[in-house]
Amino acid sequence: MHLARRSLVEESEVSPRVSAGSFFLETPPPSKHHASSRRLIASASPNEADRDDAEESETDERESLLDWEVAGLMSEALSRVEGRITSFDNRHVILLLEALALVGFAPGSLVDKTLQTCVLPRVCHLRSEELLGLLQVVAALDVQFDELLQAMGERVTEILPQFELAGLVSLASHFTDLEFPPRLLLSELASRLDEAAATLDDDTLRQMKVLFARHGLPHESICARLETELCPQETGTN
Structure with missing residues (x-):
């Protein structure tokens, strides 16, 4: 099984500063009365720029530290969840996977254990809405687990009349995204x-x-x- 893992901590993007050069060029030339004060301001600019850069760097460092702290807390919480995952019912298993997909933080061991021990053995008993929700979140996590997809496809075949037409379209789209051709669904939709x-x-x-x-x-x-x-x-x- 292959899981495309994504990290909660991403590098922040710093937008380039807009140059004010054109603005200053359009202002009238300074009078002699203000010439000396302008020179003083100009001489102080490098120090101010250094302070701005230092403050910006300090802010970025604090934000990065906060990101790592949040990631650490999430990892600790999810490790506890992993120890109790077998006690989760179908609804809470799907909600957990949806949350992992939403925040883009999916520890491989937790996802693997959830799919192997909780989801796969229960697929043959899932209802139509549970199958649809599960397949949607598996596609969102970009999980390649052929045994699970095969089992889900077989379950869809068993309860095909229970799905509304819109649900069949969604199922076929998600199976396609996971490179698992939904031939039966396509045939049903074509008819x-x-x-x-x-x-x-x-x-x-x-x-x-x-x-x-x-x-x-x-x-x-x-x-x-x-x-x-x-x-x-x-x-x-x-």
Whole structure:
């Protein structure tokens, strides 16, 4: 199993300062009365710049230290969660994985243990909404776990009539993102194109159109419903 791990602590981006040179060039030349004071200010500028840089560096250092402290606290909390993960019910397992995906902090040992010991043995009993939520979070974490995906695909096949059409589109999209071709789902969706064009909202139809285009399947009826400018080009290539 391969997990694309992401760290909570990222390097902060410092925006470049906007130069004020053009502003000063547009101001009238200083009078003799102000010439000496301007020279004093100019001579003091390097020291002020040094102080600004020092303050900015100190702020960045404090923020970096805070990030590491937060990461440490999260690691400690998640290590405790890992020790109790087998007692979590399906809902809380999915919520945990959703939280890890949301913050971009997913310790490999915790994810592996959760999927191996909690999720995989329970897949054959998951309800439709649990399967959909689980597959969504697995895709968000970019987890490559073929045994789990195979088990989920088999469970989807068993309870296919329980899924709404929009749910089937979402399932097929997530399986595709995980490079696990959802042939049965695509076949089911292809047989219900007219129903999809008549009942699904525009966002789901766009998702379905992208899905069909990605697999080289005809989707003219979806394009007709959406009336987008790109559809004639896409359907012409199929």
